[in-house]
Amino acid sequence: MRIALDAMGGDFAPEPNIEGCLxxxxxxxxxxxxxxxxxxxxxxxxxxxxxSEERLKIIPSDGVVGMEEKPTEALRKKPN
Known part of the structure; x- marks a missing residue:
């Protein structure tokens, strides 16, 4: 099974997301x-x-959508 995870999402990210992933x-x-x-x-x-295994890969993303942002505006202004 393959899954993608927004590692930067959440109140205390990214540490707990990485721990859960591992x-x-x-x-x-x-x-x-x-x-x-x-x-x-x-x-x-x-x-x-x-x-160090190869089952974990990083997909770079430099854009962050804040909780207060409207999704449609974020899509227009933040291409990544």
């Missing part, structure tokens, strides 16, 4: 995860965790 990867050897978010931040956290 737990899921340990529990399911068939799982592949694509983390979407700030690549340098995610790479640093993954490196610190010691995880």
């Amino acid at each position: 737990t899921a990867l340990q529990a399911d050897p068939e799982l592949e995860v694509f983390l979407v978010g700030d690549q340098p931040v995610l790479e640093d956290l993954i490196e610190k965790s010691g995880y």
